[in-house]
Amino acid sequence: MEKGTIYDLDELENLYNDLNDHLETNINYPGWIKGVYPTRETALKGIEESNLFVFRIDNTIAGSIILNHHPEEAYKQVEWGVDAKAENIIVIHTLVVHPSFMNKGIATKLINFATKYSKEQKMKAIRLDVSVNNMAAIKLYEKLGYKYIGTVDLGLPYAHLKWFKLYEMILNND
Template identity: 50%
Template sequence: MSVYIRKGLMSDADELEKLYDDLNDYSAENINYCGFKKGIYPTRIDAVKGIEENNLYVAIKGDVIVGSFILRHKSEEAYNSACWKKDLTYDKVLVIYTFVVHPNYSNQGIGSKLLDFAEELAKEQGVESLRLDVYSINLPAIHVYEKNNFEYIDTVDLGLEEYGLKWFKLYEKLIY
């Protein structure tokens, strides 16, 4: 069964909330690589905001949302301290936020499909760089990003220490 990706719709909010909750429950019972916290991030509010801003995308397998991310021309403040491969204004950069794959669908290439989609979308929009941050211990996600030719740039503090999340790695993929 193939996976296709489309923009998120308001009718997806319930299913996205469940995906986030399932991922957070799984992380609480296993190793919480992503550092997400149920009820804090990501939540239904994050999904609804992404849908309202028209920048949330969902990966669908069969009739189930199995993954999602948000693309914005905006970064976290800590990105400004990094020495990126190319000095660009954010109209030429897309930042990947809230990158998730349902734990029941991990290791099926869905993360790579989402990243490929982001790259194609960036090309269509004339964007020159994809950027993201990842919690420093999130080895599964780091593996996916590096496998998809994202390059490590720096490690920064995003100001989330109150949640026990101090260091985040920044990655970038230049689009040619």
């Protein structure tokens, strides 16, 4: 796992587009929309903020994740398991796996990396939101020990992306 660089931008954009094409022709669990999210700008911002990480297999980006301190506004609507300021939590965003590498444990590796990274940064918790329709991701998060906190409306302008489940993993940094 390594931080993404500007040299990864074209490959990340292609990964996002390939993934969205795959989702359109299969079951689009996350509800993502090609050209809306995720996009080249999503990757560029993650690279510029130095919080986008890539996982490579044979010099090809198999998956990527953005880890930052930017919770959605709707996160304030629930009572989290641990009281923490944004700078003391990591929020998982844009967890992606290229269709060619699906069902090979890449998403698990990305989530496990997020845990290790967050502990190294002495964070109190990891938080995330996931569309209520994204059953595959929900199952993975729960299997990896994330606790369901509540369901909120993130205020997105798409009917199919109204409700999101919030999850948290409290970290013990002893």
